[in-house]
Amino acid sequence: MTAALIDGNALSRQLREEVTHRAAALRARGHTPGLAVILVGDNPASQVYVRNKVKACHDTGMHSVLEQYPATMTEAELLSRVEALNHDDSIHGILVQLPLPDHIDAQKVIEAISPEKDVDGFHIASAGALMTGMPGFWPCTPYGCMKMLESINYDLRGKHAVVIGRSNIVGKPMALMLLQKNATVTICHSATRDLKAQTLQADVIVAAVGKRNVLTADMVKPGAVVIDVGMNRNDEGKLCGDVDFAGVKEVAGWITPVPGGVGPMTITMLMVNTLESAERRAAAA
Numbered sequence: 001m002t003a004a005l006i007d008g009n010a011l012s013r014q015l016r017e018e019v020t021h022r023a024a025a026l027r028a029r030g031h032t033p034g035l036a037v038i039l040v041g042d043n044p045a046s047q048v049y050v051r052n053k054v055k056a057c058h059d060t061g062m063h064s065v066l067e068q069y070p071a072t073m074t075e076a077e078l079l080s081r082v083e084a085l086n087h088d089d090s091i092h093g094i095l096v097q098l099p100l101p102d103h104i105d106a107q108k109v110i111e112a113i114s115p116e117k118d119v120d121g122f123h124i125a126s127a128g129a130l131m132t133g134m135p136g137f138w139p140c141t142p143y144g145c146m147k148m149l150e151s152i153n154y155d156l157r158g159k160h161a162v163v164i165g166r167s168n169i170v171g172k173p174m175a176l177m178l179l180q181k182n183a184t185v186t187i188c189h190s191a192t193r194d195l196k197a198q199t200l201q202a203d204v205i206v207a208a209v210g211k212r213n214v215l216t217a218d219m220v221k222p223g224a225v226v227i228d229v230g231m232n233r234n235d236e237g238k239l240c241g242d243v244d245f246a247g248v249k250e251v252a253g254w255i256t257p258v259p260g261g262v263g264p265m266t267i268t269m270l271m272v273n274t275l276e277s278a279e280r281r282a283a284a285a
Ligand SMILES: NC(=O)C1=CN([C@@H]2O[C@H](COP(=O)(O)OP(=O)(O)OC[C@H]3O[C@@H](n4cnc5c(N)ncnc54)[C@H](OP(=O)(O)O)[C@@H]3O)[C@@H](O)[C@H]2O)C=CC1
Pocket: 141, 164, 165, 166, 167, 168, 169, 170, 171, 188, 189, 190, 191, 192, 195, 208, 209, 210, 211, 214, 229, 230, 231, 232, 262, 263, 264, 266
C-alpha cells in the first residue's frame, strides 16, 4: 500500500486564492490588510522564512513591512518598535521572527504585541482563547495541519491522535485543536517511555520534534494519517522532516511531504490570520 499525499503547496494555492479575493474586497473599501515582520539578527534560515512571508503578502494583495535589525538591538528597542506597530493603523498583524538573540526575552516581546494583532497566535491571550474555545488567533502551524486534515474530509471524532512534541507554538496548540474536534489526544515528549507503543495506537500522528527519523514505518498503524511538521537537514544538506518518508509512506493512509507540506501551510495561515484581523478592524471602523 502507498499513502496518498496531502499536498501543502496545492492546498496553499487554493486557500491563498480565497485570501486574495477577500483582501481585494477590503482594499476596495479602503482597508488594505497589513503585516509587519520583525527580524533581529542574521540567521540565514530566518531570512528565507521572512522573505517567503513578505512575498506571500505581496502575492495576496496585502501590504507588508519588513523591519530588520542587527543582533545587537536591545530588548528595550525591540519593545518600543512593537509598541509603535501596535498603534500603526496600517498594520493588522505583527510577527516577531523567532528565535531571538539570547539577550532578549522572547516571551516578554510576544506579550508586548497587542492581542488584536497577534497573528502568530503566540500571545498568552491567544493561547487562553484556544484553550477555552473563545475567538482568537490560532498558531499558524497547527492551524495549517488542521486545514490539511479538513482537506481530506477527515472526521476526527473519536479518533486517536498522537502528537509528538509539546512546544507552546506547535505541539500543545496542535493537541488542543485536535481535542476541540473530539479526537482522543495523547501528547508525547522527550520523557515518553515507549513512543512506538503510543504511535502504533494512533489514527493520526503529528510529528513536531525537530529530529530526523523520529517516526519510522514500524511505528505506524496501517492506514494512519501522518503529518510531518519537522524541518531538518539531512546529511546532504537537503530539507527533511521528522518522518522517515520513504518507509512510512508504504504503511500510512495519508502523509504530508517535507518540503511542500506543513511549511507552506504555515505561511498561508499567517495570511488568513492577517486578513481576518483586517476584516475585524474594518467591521469595527
Ligand atoms: N513547518 C513549519 O512551519 C514549522 C516547523 N517547525 C519545526 O517543527 C519542529 C518542532 O518545532 P518546535 O515545536 O518549535 O520545537 P521544540 O524544540 O520547541 O520542541 C520539540 C519537542 O519535541 C520533544 N522531543 C524531543 N526529542 C524527542 C523524542 N526523542 N521523542 C519525543 N519527543 C521528543 C521535546 O520534548 P521536551 O518538551 O520534553 O523537551 C519538545 O516538546 C522543528 O523541526 C521545527 O523546525 C516549527 C515551527 C513551524
